[in-house]
Amino acid sequence: MSEVNGTPLLNRSKQRDRMPAAHRKPTMSDVARLAGVGTMTVSRVLSGAVRVSADTAQRVQTAIEQLKYRPNELARAFRGQRSHSIGLIIPYLYDPFFANCAHAVTTVARERGYSVIITTSAEDPETEFTEAEHMLERHVDGMVVIPSRFRQTRLTRSLFGKTPVVAFDRPVQDPSLDVVLVQNTAGARRIVEHLIEHGHKRVAYMGLSRSLFTINARFLGYRRAMQEAGLRSDAAFDCNTEEDTRRLLKEKMSGKDAPTAILTSNTLATRYVLSAISHLGLRIPSDVAFAGFDDFDMAEFTAPPLTVVRQPAQEMGRVATSLLFDRIARGETPQTGNRIVLPVEIVLRRSCGCKHRNPVIMS
Amino acid sequence: MSEVNGTPLLNRSKQRDRMPAAHRKPTMSDVARLAGVGTMTVSRVLSGAVRVSADTAQRVQTAIEQLKYRPNELARAFRGQRSHSIGLIIPYLYDPFFANCAHAVTTVARERGYSVIITTSAEDPETEFTEAEHMLERHVDGMVVIPSRFRQTRLTRSLFGKTPVVAFDRPVQDPSLDVVLVQNTAGARRIVEHLIEHGHKRVAYMGLSRSLFTINARFLGYRRAMQEAGLRSDAAFDCNTEEDTRRLLKEKMSGKDAPTAILTSNTLATRYVLSAISHLGLRIPSDVAFAGFDDFDMAEFTAPPLTVVRQPAQEMGRVATSLLFDRIARGETPQTGNRIVLPVEIVLRRSCGCKHRNPVIMS
DNA sequence: CTGTTAGCGCATTCAG
DNA sequence: CTGAATGCGCTAACAG
Numbered sequence: 001m002s003e004v005n006g007t008p009l010l011n012r013s014k015q016r017d018r019m020p021a022a023h024r025k026p027t028m029s030d031v032a033r034l035a036g037v038g039t040m041t042v043s044r045v046l047s048g049a050v051r052v053s054a055d056t057a058q059r060v061q062t063a064i065e066q067l068k069y070r071p072n073e074l075a076r077a078f079r080g081q082r083s084h085s086i087g088l089i090i091p092y093l094y095d096p097f098f099a100n101c102a103h104a105v106t107t108v109a110r111e112r113g114y115s116v117i118i119t120t121s122a123e124d125p126e127t128e129f130t131e132a133e134h135m136l137e138r139h140v141d142g143m144v145v146i147p148s149r150f151r152q153t154r155l156t157r158s159l160f161g162k163t164p165v166v167a168f169d170r171p172v173q174d175p176s177l178d179v180v181l182v183q184n185t186a187g188a189r190r191i192v193e194h195l196i197e198h199g200h201k202r203v204a205y206m207g208l209s210r211s212l213f214t215i216n217a218r219f220l221g222y223r224r225a226m227q228e229a230g231l232r233s234d235a236a237f238d239c240n241t242e243e244d245t246r247r248l249l250k251e252k253m254s255g256k257d258a259p260t261a262i263l264t265s266n267t268l269a270t271r272y273v274l275s276a277i278s279h280l281g282l283r284i285p286s287d288v289a290f291a292g293f294d295d296f297d298m299a300e301f302t303a304p305p306l307t308v309v310r311q312p313a314q315e316m317g318r319v320a321t322s323l324l325f326d327r328i329a330r331g332e333t334p335q336t337g338n339r340i341v342l343p344v345e346i347v348l349r350r351s352c353g354c355k356h357r358n359p360v361i362m363s
Numbered sequence: 364m365s366e367v368n369g370t371p372l373l374n375r376s377k378q379r380d381r382m383p384a385a386h387r388k389p390t391m392s393d394v395a396r397l398a399g400v401g402t403m404t405v406s407r408v409l410s411g412a413v414r415v416s417a418d419t420a421q422r423v424q425t426a427i428e429q430l431k432y433r434p435n436e437l438a439r440a441f442r443g444q445r446s447h448s449i450g451l452i453i454p455y456l457y458d459p460f461f462a463n464c465a466h467a468v469t470t471v472a473r474e475r476g477y478s479v480i481i482t483t484s485a486e487d488p489e490t491e492f493t494e495a496e497h498m499l500e501r502h503v504d505g506m507v508v509i510p511s512r513f514r515q516t517r518l519t520r521s522l523f524g525k526t527p528v529v530a531f532d533r534p535v536q537d538p539s540l541d542v543v544l545v546q547n548t549a550g551a552r553r554i555v556e557h558l559i560e561h562g563h564k565r566v567a568y569m570g571l572s573r574s575l576f577t578i579n580a581r582f583l584g585y586r587r588a589m590q591e592a593g594l595r596s597d598a599a600f601d602c603n604t605e606e607d608t609r610r611l612l613k614e615k616m617s618g619k620d621a622p623t624a625i626l627t628s629n630t631l632a633t634r635y636v637l638s639a640i641s642h643l644g645l646r647i648p649s650d651v652a653f654a655g656f657d658d659f660d661m662a663e664f665t666a667p668p669l670t671v672v673r674q675p676a677q678e679m680g681r682v683a684t685s686l687l688f689d690r691i692a693r694g695e696t697p698q699t700g701n702r703i704v705l706p707v708e709i710v711l712r713r714s715c716g717c718k719h720r721n722p723v724i725m726s
Numbered sequence: 727c728t729g730t731t732a733g734c735g736c737a738t739t740c741a742g
Numbered sequence: 743c744t745g746a747a748t749g750c751g752c753t754a755a756c757a758g
Binding site for chain 2: 025070071072073074075077078083085088092093094096099100102103106107110115116117118119120131133134135136137138139161267271274275278296297298299300301302303304314
C-alpha cells in the first residue's frame with residue numbers, strides 16, 4: 001500500500017476529523033459530537049417524531065444553537081422519500097388572474113411547510129413539457145399546473161409516473177389527473193342571457209385563441225345562449241394584439257349586422273376590446289353594451305364600470321393545492337381523477353346597460 | 364460472523380443487484396451497466412464537459428433513452444456545489460406590480476436553466492426571515508428578494524453567509540447586499556411638480572404605511588416638490604382599507620383647506636382613493652385632480668384615464684436577477700454591494716387635468 | 727431511549 | 743479517453 005509522508009493512505013480519512021469545523025457549514029455529526037450523542041439522536045430531536053429524553057434533547061438543542069446548525073434540506077430530501085416541494089406551472093405571471101392563482105398555491109404550500117418551485121410556460125406545450133420534466137428531475141412531491149393548449153399538451157400520467165398532479169383552470173386530456181375548473185360555459189351563457197334581456201339581438205363574442213380551453217368553453221356558453229334565444233352567433237377569435245382587435249372590431253361594427261353588445265373571453269381581450277372601442281369613438285353601453293369574462297381590480301372604476309363574470313381565482317388555486325396535498329398524503333395514484341367545478345358570479349355593473357349605482361352580484 | 368440461510372451477511376449487499384430495475388427509477392449505474400461502461404462515463408456524457416469518444420457516447424445515449432433515464436437533480440445538487448436554483452421572496456403575488464417583477468425573475472432564471480423557489484412574505488419581517496432560512500436550508504445558489512419593512516427586516520449578510528442576495532424594489536439596511544431600485548423620490552417629485560403646474564396649491568399625498576420604503580421615498584419626493592413651491596404638505600398614511608381611506612378622504616375634503624389634487628402611493632392606494640372619491644361623489648379632475656404612483660393595465664380605461672408614474676417592474680426584476688447570476692458566477696461576496704437605480708416615466712393622461720387625447724409619456 | 731451501520735445517486739478525486 | 747473508489751449529509755433499519 002502506498003504511503004504519503006509515512007501516513008498510510010487508508011487512515012487518512014479517519015484521521016482528518018473533517019477539519020475543526022473551520023469554515024465548513026456545521027453538519028449533524030458536528031452537533032452530535034458537541035452534544036456527546038450519536039447523529040441519530042440529533043436527527044430524532046430535529047424531526048421530533050420519536051421520543052428523546054428531555055435532557056439529551058436539551059443538550060442537542062444547545063449544541064445546535066451554539067453551532068448555528070441548519071439542517072441540509074437537500075440531503076434530507078435526497079435521502080428520504082419526500083422533497084417537501086411542489087411544482088407550479090402557469091402560463092404567465094404578469095396576468096393578474098394567473099398571479100392570483102399562484103398566490104393561493106404558494107400560500108397553501110407554506111401552511112403545509114412546503115416549498116414551491118414556480119415556472120411559466122408562456123402557453124407553449126413544449127416549454128411546459130420541458131419544465132415539467134425539470135421539476136420531476138428535482139423530485140417534487142407533486143405538481144399543480146395550469147395546462148397550456150388543450151389538444152397539444154404533452155402532460156400525461158406516463159410522464160409523471162406516480163407523482164401526483166392536479167390541473168386547474170384548464171383540464172388535460174389524460175383522465176387520470178385531478179382537475180379543478182370554474183363554470184366557464186354556464187357563466188358565459190348566463191351573462192349573455194343577461195345581455196339578451198337588455199334587448200340585444202346581436203351579441204358578439206371576442207376572444208383569444210380557441211385552442212385555449214377556457215376561451216372555447218366560454219364561447220360554447222355564449223353560443224348556447226344565442227341559439228336558445230334564436231339568435232345568430234358572431235364570434236371573433238385571435239384578438240391577440242391591440243391592432244388585430246381594432247381591425248376585427250372595425251370590421252364587425254361597419255358591417256350591416258353590427259353587434260349591439262360584446263362579450264370578451266378574458267381580461268386581456270377586455271383590454272384590447274376596450275381600447276378598440278375607444279379608438280372607434282364608440283360609447284358604452286349606448287353604442288355597444290359590454291361584458292367581460294373575469295373580474296379585475298379596477299373593473300369598478302372604468303368608464304363605465306364593467307359587468308363581468310367573476311371567477312374565484314384564489315379559491316381555485318387553494319382547492320387545487322389542497323387536493324394535491326391529499327394525493328401526496330394518501331400516496332395513491334387514481335385511475336380516474338376528480339373533477340371539481342367551482343361556481344362563478346355575475347357582477348352587474350353598468351357596461352351592460354344596467355343602471356345600478358353599485359354592483360349587483362348574482363351567484 | 365452470523366449468517367442467514369447460509370448466506371454470509373457481508374455478501375448480501377453485493378449479491379442483490381439492487382433488484383432488476385423492476386419499478387425503481389433507473390439510476391446512472393443502470394445506464395452504465397446497460398451501455399457496458401462505467402458510471403463516470405455516463406456522468407461525463409450527461410455533463411458534456413469532458414470529451415468522450417463518439418461511439419461510447421452514442422451507446423450511452425441509447426441506454427438512456429431505452430431506460431428513460433432522468434438524472435436525479437436532487438442528488439446532483441446534493442453532491443455538487445450548485446443546486447441550480449434561486450429563491451425569490453416577494454410580499455404578495457396578487458399585487459400585479461410584484462407579480463410582474465416575479466415574472467421577470469422566473470423568465471431570466473429559465474433562460475439560465477435555473478429553477479425558482481418562490482414564496483410570499485405578506486410584508487411580514489418574521490415570515491420573510493423564516494422563509495429565507497428555508498431557502499438557505501434548501502441550498503439555493505442565490506436569492507432575489509423584495510424586502511418587507513425597512514427598519515424591521517432581519518435580512519442580513521450574516522444570515523446569508525456567502526450566498527449572494529440581491530434586494531430589489533426596496534433596499535435593506537445591510538450595505539453588503541446589492542440593491543436595484545427605481546426613482547421613487549424623483550418620480551413623485553416630478554409628478555407633483557406637474558400637478559402644481561396645473562395650478563394646484565393644495566396637493567395631498569395618500570398612501571399605505573410609511574414603514575414601507577417605497578411609500579416613504581415617494582412621500583419624500585412629494586414633500587420636496589411642495590416645499591420648493593412654497594406649499595404646505597398634507598399627507599395621510601394608513602390608507603389600508605377602503606373604509607379607512609374613505610374616512611381619511613372625507614376628513615380632508617371637508618376641511619377648510621381641502622386638497623384640489625391627490626397623489627397616491629401605489630396602485631392599491633389608487634384603488635382605495637378612487638373608490639372613496641366615487642363614494643363622495645367627487646369628479647376627477649374638476650373637483651380633485653388625481654395622479655398615482657405605479658401604472659397598471661387598465662389605467663387608460665378608468666374614468667378619467669389616470670396620470671401616473673410608471674415603474675419598470677419587469678426591467679427591475681430582470682436587472683436584479685442578472686445581477687444575482689453575475690454574483691453566482693463570480694462566487695465573490697462583496698463588502699459593499701451595487702446600488703442600481705432605474706428611471707421612471709411620467710404618463711400624462713387626463714386625471715391630472717391634461718386634455719391629451721392620448722397618453723403623453725415623459726421619460 | 728440511544729447508537730451503529732449502511733447507502734440514497736451522483737461527481738470528484740485518482741489510476742490506469 | 744475511461745473506470746473504481748469514495749463520500750456529500752442525512753435517516754431507515756437494526757441492534758443494544
